[in-house]
Amino acid sequence: MLALPIPRARGSYTGGRWRVGSGLDADVEPRVARILQSFDGQKDLVAVASSLRPAVSAKELREVVQRAALSGLLEEPDWQRLPIEVLGESRFRCLGCGTSCRFDIGPLLPSDLERLAALDLRRVGHQGDYLREMEVAGVSRSFLKKHEDACVFYDHDARNCKLHATFGAQSKPLACQAFPVQLAFGPGGLRLSLRSSCAQRIETFQRGTLLKQQESWVRQLQTLGWGKQGPFPVWVLFLPEQATAELAPGAHIPFSTYVQLEGALLEALSDPKLPMAGALCQGLRFLYGVLTGQPALGAQAPTVRERARGRECLRNVCALLAAEVFEPEQAALLRRIGQDGDASATELDAQADGFLRELLKQEIWGYEPLRWTGSFLPGCVMLVIACIAALALARGAAERRGAAVPNAAEIHAAYNGINRIVLRVQPDRPETLLPFAQGPVFPS
Numbered sequence: 001m002l003a004l005p006i007p008r009a010r011g012s013y014t015g016g017r018w019r020v021g022s023g024l025d026a027d028v029e030p031r032v033a034r035i036l037q038s039f040d041g042q043k044d045l046v047a048v049a050s051s052l053r054p055a056v057s058a059k060e061l062r063e064v065v066q067r068a069a070l071s072g073l074l075e076e077p078d079w080q081r082l083p084i085e086v087l088g089e090s091r092f093r094c095l096g097c098g099t100s101c102r103f104d105i106g107p108l109l110p111s112d113l114e115r116l117a118a119l120d121l122r123r124v125g126h127q128g129d130y131l132r133e134m135e136v137a138g139v140s141r142s143f144l145k146k147h148e149d150a151c152v153f154y155d156h157d158a159r160n161c162k163l164h165a166t167f168g169a170q171s172k173p174l175a176c177q178a179f180p181v182q183l184a185f186g187p188g189g190l191r192l193s194l195r196s197s198c199a200q201r202i203e204t205f206q207r208g209t210l211l212k213q214q215e216s217w218v219r220q221l222q223t224l225g226w227g228k229q230g231p232f233p234v235w236v237l238f239l240p241e242q243a244t245a246e247l248a249p250g251a252h253i254p255f256s257t258y259v260q261l262e263g264a265l266l267e268a269l270s271d272p273k274l275p276m277a278g279a280l281c282q283g284l285r286f287l288y289g290v291l292t293g294q295p296a297l298g299a300q301a302p303t304v305r306e307r308a309r310g311r312e313c314l315r316n317v318c319a320l321l322a323a324e325v326f327e328p329e330q331a332a333l334l335r336r337i338g339q340d341g342d343a344s345a346t347e348l349d350a351q352a353d354g355f356l357r358e359l360l361k362q363e364i365w366g367y368e369p370l371r372w373t374g375s376f377l378p379g380c381v382m383l384v385i386a387c388i389a390a391l392a393l394a395r396g397a398a399e400r401r402g403a404a405v406p407n408a409a410e411i412h413a414a415y416n417g418i419n420r421i422v423l424r425v426q427p428d429r430p431e432t433l434l435p436f437a438q439g440p441v442f443p444s
């Protein structure tokens with residue numbers, strides 16, 4: 001595993017405020033200031049944690065690092081020397097879908113502000129101020145203003161970016177240039193993945209350029225300072241071999257084990273012999289095995305008992321969703337999926353099948369399960385739940401269209417829709433959404 005870069009705090013603590021200079025300072029509690037002062041550019045996160053008295057939990061430490069990185073109180077470590085890793089044959093090409101224009105664009109980097117200030121915005125019919133200030137982790141930062149629920153530079157009629165159309169892609173803020181690509185630290189360098197919110201993922205997965213051929217573009221984004229906005233899951237940001245990840249709330253595993261676990265899930269999703277229902281069952285069975293301390297890693301054939309457990313998990317998940325989330329006809333379909341992983345209920349056309357597998361793999365590769373819940377197991381279960389629910393929703397859409405099986409567009413729309421539902425439900429009802437939580441004690 002690579003030694004990952006180690007950050008240093010910027011500025012110093014005086015009179016209850018953390019001061020960086022150039023107007024960048026923040027109200028910081030003494031406890032947080034003590035943690036920040038430990039980031040000297042020498043100690044990694046583990047060394048920082050063990051040097052702090054009284055001790056600080058890993059969760060609090062991560063939160064402090066995340067907030068400090070977002071608010072510009074931590075220097076960006078030297079991560080440009082790290083190799084970039086992509087997943088298999090992933091592809092990407094920006095098709096200008098405009099999804100990113102609906103987000104809050106910022107915090108803008110100094111280089112973004114300079115570039116925008118140099119443009120003659122009268123050419124895009126813009127006059128007056130285009131910036132607004134918003135607080136990020138206690139620090140005021142500049143964002144682009146919004147108009148009618150989109151960026152002030154978004155052209156609703158032409159459905160594109162006026163800056164891009166008039167001045168070229170490189171005139172845009174870095175966040176816009178980079179979307180939906182994201183980088184996170186992984187065991188072999190920087191992991192490049194595609195964010196789930198891109199509306200053109202079907203086309204981009206199929207017709208985009210191989211990501212592994214686009215390293216120079218990604219490196220170019222890096223030189224512009226990408227990363228200062230803090231899109232990284234900083235729990236792995238600065239950790240070398242001692243890194244840990246949360247398997248379940250409070251239960252930590254070495255990062256190398258985490259990599260093995262996610263590798264097994266990726267393998268199940270890549271197995272052409274497994275239909276979608278089989279891949280999902282395999283995933284659930286595998287997660288159950290991890291939870292009970294008996295992960296079936298590698299190509300071992302599952303035992304009869306493991307198969308039964310996988311089916312039981314799938315049934316629980318489907319019954320839960322049927323009761324909680326869905327309309328009656330979708331609930332009936334979910335129960336069918338839950339019946340022994342009914343393969344016919346999860347049939348897709350070949351394009352939709354390939355799309356869904358790639359989508360799930362990108363989510364896992366981009367640490368989305370961890371971002372959702374902070375822990376690997378609950379996050380992966382959420383992912384499978386979202387997928388099963390999306391299959392049921394897409395099936396409903398296909399039936400209304402008079403088709404036997406859903407296509408990729410129906411899967412994409414259903415997955416995006418269900419994600420919001422699943423993510424909304426989960427924090428309040430983890431005990432019901434995670435059927436595994438009733439199982440044996442998590443291994444420590």
Ligand code: SF4
Nearest residue numbers: 101151153154161176
């Ligand atoms: S600057 Fe352009 S690409 Fe960026 S959010 Fe605004 S309209 Fe979209």
